Amino acid sequence: MNHDQAERLLSARLDGERISPRAAAALESHLESCATCRAFERGAYRLREATRFQLAPAVPDLVDEVMAAVSAEAGAERSKVRVLRPSIPSRRRGMLPRLVPLVAALVVGAIVGSLLVGGPWRDPVAESALAAEDVSEGIAAAAVRLDAYQATFAMSERNLSPQVPVRELTMGVWFEAPERFRLDVVDHTAYPDPTTPTDLRLVVDGSDWYSAGPAPCPSATCPTRESVVRNRLPFSTTAPIPTDLVLPLSTFAQPDGIRVLGRGTLLGHQAVRVEVPFERAEALFPFLSLGGDWRPFFARDRVRVWLDERNWFPLRWDVFPAPSAERDAWELRFGMPDESAREAVFSAVALDVDLNVPDGSVFDIPMGADASDQGARPIDLADVSRLAGFEPVAPGRVAGLDRYRVVLPSGGANGTLVAYADGVAYLTLGETRTWDADAPFGPIGLQAEEIPLSGGGVAYFEPATAGAGRRLAIHAAGTDLYLESNLPRAALLAAAAELPVEGLPMPESWRVRQVAGATVQRVPLGGARELVPFPVELPRVLPAGFGVASAEVVEAGARTGVTVYLRDREADAGIGTIRLHLEPATSLPPATSATQSIVRIGDATGRYTPDRAQLEWVRDGLYHSLDAPGLALVDLLAIAGSMGPEPPA
Amino acid sequence: MNDPDPRTLARARDGDLGAFEDLVRQFQGDVWRFAYHVTRDRSLADDVTQEAFLRAFRFLRGFRGDSKFSSWLFRITRNCAMDQIRARNVHFERVTPLSGPTTDPQARVELHAALDAVSAEHREPFLLVEVFGLSYQEAADVLGVRVGTIKSRMHRARRAMMDALEIEEDAR
Numbered sequence: 049m050n051h052d053q054a055e056r057l058l059s060a061r062l063d064g065e066r067i068s069p070r071a072a073a074a075l076e077s078h079l080e081s082c083a084t085c086r087a088f089e090r091g092a093y094r095l096r097e098a099t100r101f102q103l104a105p106a107v108p109d110l111v112d113e114v115m116a117a118v119s120a121e122a123g124a125e126r127s128k129v130r131v132l133r134p135s136i137p138s139r140r141r142g143m144l145p146r147l148v149p150l151v152a153a154l155v156v157g158a159i160v161g162s163l164l165v166g167g168p169w170r171d172p173v174a175e176s177a178l179a180a181e182d183v184s185e186g187i188a189a190a191a192v193r194l195d196a197y198q199a200t201f202a203m204s205e206r207n208l209s210p211q212v213p214v215r216e217l218t219m220g221v222w223f224e225a226p227e228r229f230r231l232d233v234v235d236h237t238a239y240p241d242p243t244t245p246t247d248l249r250l251v252v253d254g255s256d257w258y259s260a261g262p263a264p265c266p267s268a269t270c271p272t273r274e275s276v277v278r279n280r281l282p283f284s285t286t287a288p289i290p291t292d293l294v295l296p297l298s299t300f301a302q303p304d305g306i307r308v309l310g311r312g313t314l315l316g317h318q319a320v321r322v323e324v325p326f327e328r329a330e331a332l333f334p335f336l337s338l339g340g341d342w343r344p345f346f347a348r349d350r351v352r353v354w355l356d357e358r359n360w361f362p363l364r365w366d367v368f369p370a371p372s373a374e375r376d377a378w379e380l381r382f383g384m385p386d387e388s389a390r391e392a393v394f395s396a397v398a399l400d401v402d403l404n405v406p407d408g409s410v411f412d413i414p415m416g417a418d419a420s421d422q423g424a425r426p427i428d429l430a431d432v433s434r435l436a437g438f439e440p441v442a443p444g445r446v447a448g449l450d451r452y453r454v455v456l457p458s459g460g461a462n463g464t465l466v467a468y469a470d471g472v473a474y475l476t477l478g479e480t481r482t483w484d485a486d487a488p489f490g491p492i493g494l495q496a497e498e499i500p501l502s503g504g505g506v507a508y509f510e511p512a513t514a515g516a517g518r519r520l521a522i523h524a525a526g527t528d529l530y531l532e533s534n535l536p537r538a539a540l541l542a543a544a545a546e547l548p549v550e551g552l553p554m555p556e557s558w559r560v561r562q563v564a565g566a567t568v569q570r571v572p573l574g575g576a577r578e579l580v581p582f583p584v585e586l587p588r589v590l591p592a593g594f595g596v597a598s599a600e601v602v603e604a605g606a607r608t609g610v611t612v613y614l615r616d617r618e619a620d621a622g623i624g625t626i627r628l629h630l631e632p633a634t635s636l637p638p639a640t641s642a643t644q645s646i647v648r649i650g651d652a653t654g655r656y657t658p659d660r661a662q663l664e665w666v667r668d669g670l671y672h673s674l675d676a677p678g679l680a681l682v683d684l685l686a687i688a689g690s691m692g693p694e695p696p697a
Numbered sequence: 698m699n700d701p702d703p704r705t706l707a708r709a710r711d712g713d714l715g716a717f718e719d720l721v722r723q724f725q726g727d728v729w730r731f732a733y734h735v736t737r738d739r740s741l742a743d744d745v746t747q748e749a750f751l752r753a754f755r756f757l758r759g760f761r762g763d764s765k766f767s768s769w770l771f772r773i774t775r776n777c778a779m780d781q782i783r784a785r786n787v788h789f790e791r792v793t794p795l796s797g798p799t800t801d802p803q804a805r806v807e808l809h810a811a812l813d814a815v816s817a818e819h820r821e822p823f824l825l826v827e828v829f830g831l832s833y834q835e836a837a838d839v840l841g842v843r844v845g846t847i848k849s850r851m852h853r854a855r856r857a858m859m860d861a862l863e864i865e866e867d868a869r
Contacts, residue, residue, distance in 0.1 A: 055852055065848070088855075088859075115717075
């Protein structure tokens with residue numbers, strides 16, 4: 049066998065083509081004695097990596113355009129749809145194609161799309177396009193302006209059950225800044241059998257919080273469950289106000305992953321239509337958790353939201369099933385009928401919206417229900433130092449928001465909580481002088497991202513979650529501060545930088561801990577690279593908005609590994625923390641789950657464990673483990689395939 | 698590349714626009730990328746993608762399933778791309794750099810230069826097999842050549858690309 053023949057066989061084998069056993073044997077014996085052909089094989093793998101990682105351009109979404117042309121051809125549209133493509137440079141940053149659809153704002157798409165789904169978009173007002181950043185920035189700017197609001201919506205829901213294919217409900221929403229809110233849902237469905245209607249109410253008036261709805265029960269008529277919270281903490285996340293219904297600040301804080309579909313007129317308002325996956329838009333569905341019966345939604349269902357272009361409140365939102373095999377499997381699991389990706393399974397449409405201050409009685413809270421007490425004692429700022437025992441950090445304004453409430457959280461003398469608000473924007477500032485736990489003050493984890501503040505010092509940051517705002521802990525000499533806000537990350541960091549304290553790095557007692565016989569030490573990423581005798585590779589491809597949050601060196605006996613935590617920088621929309629562990633090893637550890645399967649990662653053989661969403665492989669003497677609760681195998685493979693020694697941009 | 702659900706395909710063949718939209722969603726990324734690699738021009742790739750799906754819709758009734766749907770669609774895409782190139786008399790020198798932050802720009806330029814260094818005859822099978830994961834048979838279906846031809850072109854394309862990128866210089 050000569051080089052040429054051997055290389056042809058190698059090439060075919062590399063491509064997964066079948067070669068005869070005799071040829072394979074001849075190839076092996078040739079390879080043993082031929083360095084040139086071995087080098088060809090290695091080179092071909094390197095070429096494969098270079099090609100696969102570098103030839104993945106950002107792909108535009110052309111579905112709406114293609115379908116416009118196709119429907120015009122099919123004669124499905126009587127009206128002549130003229131397809132033109134405005135050339136709008138995309139301002140989007142890069143992202144993993146499978147995770148986040150890449151799209152420029154396609155105006156034609158919006159008009160045509162609505163012709164297909166029957167939306168209210170008759171008016172092709174579309175001289176200029178909006179980018180996702182414009183939507184995020186517009187909402188953030190509007191947050192401090194919106195002082196009052198009232199609206200009524202008609203809602204319809206499909207496929208609650210085979211007996212109830214469609215439900216009709218109405219929803220009333222009232223808001224007065226900063227902390228008065230009411231939500232009423234009235235169920236108008238004519239049920240075929242005796243059923244407790246999904247009638248809900250949520251009322252918040254500053255320190256009082258009330259919710260009522262049918263309790264879950266096995267019989268046809270369920271009792272109403274009422275909950276009351278007194279002495280509520282300002283902007284409490286356990287007794288929350290779903291202000292995204294009024295202004296979707298948390299849903300659209302992060303421009304990545306927002307798809308701008310177009311503009312038009314709805315209810316007489318100039319409006320922009322955008323799309324996000326359901327997991328990002330959950331804050332627009334607060335009623336789902338208030339009680340009663342609701343259909344389930346799939347995390348990647350597409351929520352299309354019409355936003356008022358001046359004040360940015362939602363005028364309409366519809367849920368369209370995700371067009372994917374995973375969605376089909378999910379339907380089976382939940383016993384749902386086959387749902388078409390083109391038919392909305394849920395719609396909320398505004399009947400009227402205005403910015404007038406609601407009548408005060410709207411926020412009256414029914415008396416009598418059993419109340420729980422959060423113990424937040426409202427106090428005058430003048431009394432704080434006397435009652436708390438110290439002079440708290442409490443500027444008159446923070447991040448452009450006015451100070452409006454000061455409380456002692458547990459009524460005791462060990463902390464203060466100062467709330468700032470304007471419109472639907474808020475920031476709370478907690479402080480204690482007696483913090484002695486081995487972790488940051490407030491709900492901030494040990495893996496939180498360390499961020500240098502512009503005024504000097506550092507703070508530890510956690511992205512927003514479904515139940516909490518963006519959070520920041522500052523550990524300073526003699527005091528510990530905790531900030532939480534629905535403002536964007538940059539605004540929160542700027543506010544922290546203005547505070548008259550200098551944040552210290554985590555003390556050693558927080559950074560170093562013993563876990564199951566191993567010593568875990570939090571280190572800067574650069575420090576990890578110096579501490580371990582192997583290259584710390586990082587993925588070049590990550591979900592949109594993700595970056596390195598922190599790193600740890602793990603030492604157990606003679607073994608040393610590195611764990612890197614990657615997180616969304618603004619808000620966790622269900623993916624969670626991506627955890628990457630690297631450690632010298634020549635083979636995978638023994639299998640631990642019956643559902644594991646073998647996968648190929650580049651030229652390495654790896655293992656996928658679905659119940660932990662974990663991918664493991666060994667390459668160049670290094671064991672790699674990659675996991676993230678909210679990622680599918682295809683996403684994990686894309687991330688794993690992009691691993692290299694350079695840090696992500 | 699996965700082929701579509703046969704039920705979706707059957708519905709699309711019967712003129713169901715919704716089913717066809719599902720196909721567009723599933724394949725637009727691959728079609729666009731292939732069109733881009735053939736035309737080397739983003740806006741041409743957009744036009745080719747749209748035209749390819751339009752032709753696919755037109756001719757779907759004639760698709761008999763002799764080859765995989767994805768091979769059939771790629772063949773249409775390639776034909777559309779060739780038509781566009783001929784119509785616009787596009788020269789391959791006019792390469793629009795790709796945007797996308799996931800890769801090192803320098804490396805990307807080099808890879809594109811390497812792709813330019815091989816002839817279209819070798820570049821196409823290389824892209825179909827290496828980038829789009831087609832089997833030799835599927836690539837042969839797309840390009841209308843024999844499997845043996847794909848095999849030897851793949852080998853020569855690899856050799857030429859590696860030389861252009863100066864891969865494995867250590868062993869030579």
